[in-house]
Amino acid sequence: MNTITADTGPAAAGLGLFEKWLSAWVGAAILAGVALGNAVPGAFASLAALEYASVNLVVAVLIWAMIFPMMVAVDFGAVRRAGDKPKGLIITLAVNWLIKPFSMAALGVLFFEIVFADLIAPADAQQYIAGLILLGAAPCTAMVFVWSQLTKGDPAYTLVQVAANDLIMIVAFAPIVALLLGVTSISVPWETLLLSVALYVVVPLVAGAFVRQRLLANHDGNEAAVADFTGRIKPLSVIGLLATVLVLFGFQAETIVTRPLLVALIAVPIIIQSYGIFFIAYGWAKVWQVPHAIAAPCALIGTSNFFELAVAVAIGLFGLGSGAALATVVGVLVEVPVMLSLVAIANRTRGRFVAG
Numbered sequence: 001m002n003t004i005t006a007d008t009g010p011a012a013a014g015l016g017l018f019e020k021w022l023s024a025w026v027g028a029a030i031l032a033g034v035a036l037g038n039a040v041p042g043a044f045a046s047l048a049a050l051e052y053a054s055v056n057l058v059v060a061v062l063i064w065a066m067i068f069p070m071m072v073a074v075d076f077g078a079v080r081r082a083g084d085k086p087k088g089l090i091i092t093l094a095v096n097w098l099i100k101p102f103s104m105a106a107l108g109v110l111f112f113e114i115v116f117a118d119l120i121a122p123a124d125a126q127q128y129i130a131g132l133i134l135l136g137a138a139p140c141t142a143m144v145f146v147w148s149q150l151t152k153g154d155p156a157y158t159l160v161q162v163a164a165n166d167l168i169m170i171v172a173f174a175p176i177v178a179l180l181l182g183v184t185s186i187s188v189p190w191e192t193l194l195l196s197v198a199l200y201v202v203v204p205l206v207a208g209a210f211v212r213q214r215l216l217a218n219h220d221g222n223e224a225a226v227a228d229f230t231g232r233i234k235p236l237s238v239i240g241l242l243a244t245v246l247v248l249f250g251f252q253a254e255t256i257v258t259r260p261l262l263v264a265l266i267a268v269p270i271i272i273q274s275y276g277i278f279f280i281a282y283g284w285a286k287v288w289q290v291p292h293a294i295a296a297p298c299a300l301i302g303t304s305n306f307f308e309l310a311v312a313v314a315i316g317l318f319g320l321g322s323g324a325a326l327a328t329v330v331g332v333l334v335e336v337p338v339m340l341s342l343v344a345i346a347n348r349t350r351g352r353f354v355a356g
Contacts, residue, residue, distance in 0.1 A: 029243075029245040047247065059247060068233070071205050072211050076209070131330075131331075147300040296350075
């Protein structure tokens with residue numbers, strides 16, 4: 001994976017080394033997480049226990065650190081004007097709700113009932129397919145802001161895209177999962193869904209809006225003050241990303257070490273789905289001449305998954321030790337490396353899109 005750059009502004013120039021070699025730092029964080037998770041499992045078990053409604057509070061704080069600079073940059077005037085440029089919204093909603101859940105289900109059946117049929121017991125295969133379906137039916141909420149920031153996405157439009165997907169998820173997640181799983185009664189963990197939206201969108205957005213308003217008030221409405229502030233705190237985003245990676249891989253260190261082949265098998269359809277969904281949305285945006293600052297986040301929203309919701313539903317439906325729960329966990333492990341590679345692709349192809 002090639003290096004990834006983000007616009008940090010002059011004030012963040014001291015973090016250039018971290019950003020220039022971000023892929024290497026993430027790889028080091030993954031290795032450190034696996035090593036520490038196996039060396040001191042009790043410490044990570046204690047961190048994992050700090051959760052409410054399947055939302056880990058440690059991860060929530062780290063995600064706040066990642067997305068806060070982008071929330072400060074949100075221009076609410078631009079949010080109100082997002083409806084004037086509907087193409088990005090149309091693409092993300094169509095891909096996330098008319099394509100992604102069904103393509104993930106199809107890939108699950110293809111690999112676990114045909115390609116891997118000799119390696120996986122039929123009963124286990126159905127469990128893994130169920131876990132993949134749960135991942136495919138839940139587009140990401142929190143990490144999208146990180147990927148958008150790394151691709152210099154439009155913060156206001158990204159917020160609108162995430163909010164639109166969250167609203168649809170409230171009414172569409174259960175029916176889609178019920179249809180694809182063949183289960184008539186899906187118990188949606190509303191606490192997990194609503195708490196995640198509140199923690200990852202509402203709270204940091206309100207905090208960001210307050211800080212933005214104070215900066216503008218203290219500098220006679222000069223937007224340069226906002227840009228300078230976000231430039232100085234953006235190193236926090238990179239540190240938060242690396243810490244999140246370390247913690248997530250530390251939580252699953254035992255599974256990675258003891259069941260590496262199974263993890264690899266489950267990862268195959270997830271990786272294919274991720275790249276496939278990205279290029280469908282990204283290519284569609286290119287054909288429609290959507291500006292890159294909207295096109296990149298638009299494609300990345302569907303590629304990333306709302307793993308907290310998927311894990312919670314998998315545990316509720318099939319149990320903590322089920323294959324479905326394991327499949328959703330593998331989705332967590334795969335996501336960060338894959339998403340960073342897609343961020344790199346989006347940044348390298350920026351010049352092929354209209355500036356907007």
